[in-house]
Amino acid sequence: xxxxxxxxxxxxxxxxxxxxxxxxxxxxxxxxxxxxxxxxxxxxxxxxxxxxxxxxxxxxxxxxxxxxxxxxxxxxxxxxxxxxxxxxxxxxxxxxxxxxxxxxxxxxxxxxxxxxxxxxxxxxxxxxxxxxxxxxxxxxxxxxxxxxxxxxxxxxxxxxxxxxxxxxxxxxxxxxxxxxxxxxxxxxxxxxxxxxxxxxxxxxxxxxxxxxxxxxxxxxxxxxxxxxxxxxxxxxxxxxxxxxxxxxx
Amino acid sequence: xxxxxxxxxxxxxxxxxxxxxxxxxxxxxxxxxxxxxxxxxxxxxxxxxxxxxxxxxxxxxxxxxxxxxxxxxxxxxxxxxxxxxxxxxxxxxxxxxxxxxxxxxxxxxxxxxxxxxxxxxxxxxxxxxxxxxxxxxxxxxxxxxxxxxxxxxxxxxxxxxxxxxxxxxxxxxxxxxxxxxxxxxxxxxxxxxxxxxxxxxxxxxxxxxxxxxxxxxxxxxxxxxxxxxxxxxxxxxxxxxxxxxxxxxxxxxxxxxxxxxxxxxxxxxxxxxxxxxxxxxxxxxxxxxxxxxxxxxxxxxxxxxxxxxxxxxxxxxxxxxxxxxxxxxxxxxxxxxxxxxxxxxxxxxx
Ligand SMILES: Cc1ncc(C[n+]2csc(CCOP(=O)(O)OP(=O)(O)O)c2C)c(N)n1
Ligand code: SF4
Numbered sequence: 001x002x003x004x005x006x007x008x009x010x011x012x013x014x015x016x017x018x019x020x021x022x023x024x025x026x027x028x029x030x031x032x033x034x035x036x037x038x039x040x041x042x043x044x045x046x047x048x049x050x051x052x053x054x055x056x057x058x059x060x061x062x063x064x065x066x067x068x069x070x071x072x073x074x075x076x077x078x079x080x081x082x083x084x085x086x087x088x089x090x091x092x093x094x095x096x097x098x099x100x101x102x103x104x105x106x107x108x109x110x111x112x113x114x115x116x117x118x119x120x121x122x123x124x125x126x127x128x129x130x131x132x133x134x135x136x137x138x139x140x141x142x143x144x145x146x147x148x149x150x151x152x153x154x155x156x157x158x159x160x161x162x163x164x165x166x167x168x169x170x171x172x173x174x175x176x177x178x179x180x181x182x183x184x185x186x187x188x189x190x191x192x193x194x195x196x197x198x199x200x201x202x203x204x205x206x207x208x209x210x211x212x213x214x215x216x217x218x219x220x221x222x223x224x225x226x227x228x229x230x231x232x233x234x235x236x237x238x239x240x241x242x243x244x245x246x247x248x249x
Numbered sequence: 250x251x252x253x254x255x256x257x258x259x260x261x262x263x264x265x266x267x268x269x270x271x272x273x274x275x276x277x278x279x280x281x282x283x284x285x286x287x288x289x290x291x292x293x294x295x296x297x298x299x300x301x302x303x304x305x306x307x308x309x310x311x312x313x314x315x316x317x318x319x320x321x322x323x324x325x326x327x328x329x330x331x332x333x334x335x336x337x338x339x340x341x342x343x344x345x346x347x348x349x350x351x352x353x354x355x356x357x358x359x360x361x362x363x364x365x366x367x368x369x370x371x372x373x374x375x376x377x378x379x380x381x382x383x384x385x386x387x388x389x390x391x392x393x394x395x396x397x398x399x400x401x402x403x404x405x406x407x408x409x410x411x412x413x414x415x416x417x418x419x420x421x422x423x424x425x426x427x428x429x430x431x432x433x434x435x436x437x438x439x440x441x442x443x444x445x446x447x448x449x450x451x452x453x454x455x456x457x458x459x460x461x462x463x464x465x466x467x468x469x470x471x472x473x474x475x476x477x478x479x480x481x482x483x484x485x486x487x488x489x490x491x492x493x494x495x496x497x498x499x500x501x502x503x504x505x506x507x508x509x510x511x512x513x514x515x516x517x518x519x520x521x522x523x524x525x526x527x528x529x530x531x532x533x534x535x536x537x538x539x540x541x542x543x544x545x546x547x548x549x550x551x552x553x554x555x556x557x558x559x560x561x562x563x564x565x566x567x568x569x570x571x572x573x574x575x576x577x578x579x580x581x582x583x584x585x586x587x588x589x590x591x592x593x594x595x596x597x598x599x
Contacts, residue, residue, distance in 0.1 A: 045448035047319070050458075059456040065446040067318045068458040070341050073311040076303070080315020080323065081446065083299045084273060088448050106311070109304035 010034035012043040012063045019057055023223025025213030026054055028180040029122055029189070030061050033091065036194040037064065042201065046089040047081050049074040053095035054128040072103025075110035078117045089197055090117045097127040100136040100160050107162075111206050114171020118196040118207045121162060123177075124215040125234060132218025136160045139237055144218075159237060163210040167243035174199055174207040175244040181212065181230035188240075199247060212238055256429040258422045259284035261393040262352055263292065265400030266324050270437030271350065272298030273323040275312035277305055277331060280364040281420035282354035285326045306331040310338030310351070317347040318457045320445030322404055322437070326352040328420075329370050330361060332378075339413065340379030344459035344470065346444075346477075348407035350400060351385075352416040354423040357582025365582025366420030366505055371559035374417045375533045382471055384478050386414040386485065387532040389503040393427045401435060406485060408439050410477055417532060419555065420582075421505045478534075487530035488539060492518060496525030498597045499543060501564050502553040503529050506585050510553050513590045524594050532560070540567035549573040549597045553585050573597075 009015060013034035020026045037043050043064050050058040052071035059066035069077040078092040099107050099121050110117065126144050127133040133146040137159050141150040151159075167175040176192045179185035189211055196207035212234050214226035221229060256264070263285045266274075274289040286302065293300045303309040309325045316323035327335060332353040342349060355370050357363040372378075374387050386406045388399040396418065403414035446455050461467045491511055493499055500510035507528040514524045527543060527550075529536050544550065549572050552561040557580040565574050577593050579585050 044450035047446045047448060049315075056460055057462070059458055063449075063454055065449050065455045066457075067315065067446055068345075068456075068460055069314070070311065070337055073307065073314075073338070076308040076311035077315035077318070079301065079308075080273070080275065080312035080317070081319045082315075083301065083312075084316045084319035084321040084323075085447060105304050106308050109308065113301075 010038045012037045014061055014063045016060060018061060020054060021217040023214070023216045023226065024054070025124065025180040025211070026122060028186060029120065029211050029213060030058065032186070032190045032193050033093070033120060034062065035190060036197050037089070039194065040197055040201065042089050045087065046091065047085070048091040048093060049078045049081070051094040051098040053098050055093055055095060055122065056129065058093055072098050072101070073106055074098065075103065075106040075115070075119065079110055079113070079115050082115055082117050086116065089201060092117060092119045094119065094121055095128065096121070096123045096125065096135040096137040100162055111166050111172050111208065112169045114205045116200055116203055116205055118200050118209070120193065121208065121210040122213045123162070123210055123238065124213045126215055126218050128215045128218055132215070137162070139234070161238060163208065163243045166208045171206055172208060172244055173205040173246040176208070176242045177210040177212065177238060177240055179212040179230050179235065179240060181214065181227040204247060251430050251432055251434050253428050253430050255426055256393050257284055257424060257426050258393040258396045258418065259354065259424065260288050261429050262326070262396035262400050262416065262418070263288040264431065265397035266350060267292055267296055268432055268435050269322060269401040269404040270439060271322045271324045271404065272296060273316040273321050274298070274325070275301045275303050275309040275316070275323065276325050276327065277303050277309050279328045279331045281356055281366070281423050282326050282328045282352070285352070306334035307337065310335040310342070313349050313351070314338055314342055314345070314347060317342070317349040318446045320442040320447060322350070322439060324350045326354065328354050328356045329358045329367070332370060332373065336379035339385065340381050340383060341459050342413045343383035343385065343474070344381065345457050346411040347413065347457070348411050349413050350403045350407060350416070351413060352418060355417065355419045363582045364420065367555050367582050368419055368504060368506070369556040369559065369580060370417070371532065371554070371556060374415055375535070383474060384533050386410070386412055386481065387417050388414065389417050389530060389532050390422055391504050391507045391528065392422065393425060394429050396422065397429055397432060401432060404437070404439070410481055412477065412481070417504070419504050482534040485531060486534045486536050488536040489528040489530060491526040493525035493527055493543060495523055497523045497548045498551065498594055499525045499527050499547050500551045500553055500590065500594060501527045501529070501540070503532065503560065506553040506555055509585050509587055510590055513587050513594065517591065517594060522595065522598060524598070535563050535567070537563070537567040540564060541569060541571065544568040544571040547572055549575065551575050551577060551593050551597055553577045553590055555579050555583070555585065
């Protein structure tokens with residue numbers, strides 16, 4: 001019988017076992033980025049910036065040029081790269097601690113300058129790599145290792161909604177929030193990433209894709225439970241949607 | 250033909266960088282170095298380059314890291330509190346073996362201090378400042394001419410060794426005006442950078458990183474860095490001597506105080522007093538050996554610096570007890586006075 005391959009590893013993804021916890025959304029997000037890079041046939045002119053956080057080893061998994069940045073500084077590093085090589089696809093991949101806490105200034109100012117880069121923002125509502133501490137995106141009441149009684153807004157403030165915030169800057173051309181918690185979410189995320197890359201390649205300006213992802217390990221849930229938590233809980237505070245699209249079809 | 254022009258030190262540095270092929274400047278305003286970003290804001294676009302006013306020094310140095318990763322000659326400049334903020338990025342630049350040019354036009358500290366010239370960031374520049382075991386090539390100009398020349402030299406050394414170069418200047422050298430021979434006949438020849446991130450067309454992917462979670466990655470990288478530093482210490486020590494051949498007492502000074510010391514020594518020589526000046530030009534690598542040689546035949550040395558005493562530690566290390574080393578240090582943006590340098594040199598002659 002003749003066999004048709006309908007699913008395989010994207011060629012711009014290295015054939016390695018990922019170091020992410022089984023069931024973690026980082027792996028899915030990596031894959032979607034690599035699929036989009038393959039489809040657009042831009043592997044040879046893509047440069048990614050890897051964050052500090054669980055995705056710190058992203059340079060091992062992407063089969064294209066990667067620069068690692070200090071905690072939170074990815075948007076500034078991406079700015080430097082893009083200003084030198086304006087015709088390359090420059091992708092900054094960052095977690096919520098990286099992007100919304102220590103790197104908030106770099107994040108906002110790169111968006112405000114309208115840098116022609118794409119920022120992929122993995123929001124898993126905690127600091128994964130360092131063991132599940134509170135992130136700026138942790139929900140009110142969320143128990144983390146540094147909010148043992150649950151996040152209390154009167155002392156820890158409220159979770160920050162990045163896609164909404166980023167969308168307010170005129171230099172931003174595209175800002176969306178998606179999930180990788182279910183099949184529909186994965187499809188939407190893929191579309192969003194691809195669109196963000198296309199806009200950048202066309203020189204249209206800054207694009208931002210916030211992906212609600214799980215951290216099943218630190219959330220102390222099974223992968224399935226953690227994905228349900230995203231679709232049932234996280235989305236209530238972080239609604240899925242397009243917050244800005246200057247290039248609607 | 251090179252032309253001569255009256256130029257401010259800061260402008261000479263900026264134009265020197267442009268002559269050296271720098272086309273990417275990222276910076277944040279702070280006195281006394283604002284002429285540099287201001288000049289670059291108009292000069293670079295005209296030269297086909299890019300100027301970005303970053304949101305902070307933290308961002309500036311990381312933009313430089315990105316641009317250097319992409320293979321460009323990139324630059325940032327600042328003054329003391331700003332250089333403190335850059336230390337995170339400086340450590341990463343060093344760890345990643347990235348060539349670039351930075352300048353610290355020092356002012357009085359600690360804290361917000363003042364905006365007067367100072368040399369109190371010596372430790373930070375040559376002993377680290379950021380975390381980890383690393384060095385920068387540190388060049389100390391004492392004139393607008395050298396601000397220009399060292400910008401060019403800084404890039405050459407940075408590219409040769411894949412190391413960040415730092416021009417450690419001060420507020421007086423930055424703001425003084427002097428005649429400068431503009432090296433506009435200089436042709437930059439940056440080496441090929443096969444390691445740069447340009448997109449992996451026709452080659453394996455490149456990665457620029459400072460993280461190794463495996464067992465000996467960091468040790469291997471540190472050994473590579475240290476081997477490079479030994480090479481630099483062998484090849485790149487620079488200093489200047491004035492009337493040291495027969496001197497009984499030598500003033501050791503860099504940057505602005507080296508000019509004061511020279512003026513004093515010139516007048517003392519007229520009186521027939523045997524004094525000289527030793528000026529380190531590279532603060533890293535430091536001219537330990539030459540100072541040690543001089544120490545074995547002078548009566549004593551006087552270190553003149555605009556700090557409570559920082560370089561004096563390296564001079565003492567070099568001299569290693571072979572001669573007494575006295576310090577005349579002026580902290581907090583105060584200036585060494587000629588009369589005091591004279592008085593101290595004279596008393597050391599006795
Ligand atoms: C300057 C600095 N501060 C703190 C850390 C420690 N650190 C490493 S990862 C991390 C949190 C990362 O969380 P996030 O960005 O949400 O990514 P995740 O691990 O969840 O994917 C922190 C605080 C660091 N590496 N550098
Ligand atoms: S700690 Fe959390 S974010 Fe990190 S790999 Fe594990 S599940 Fe993913």
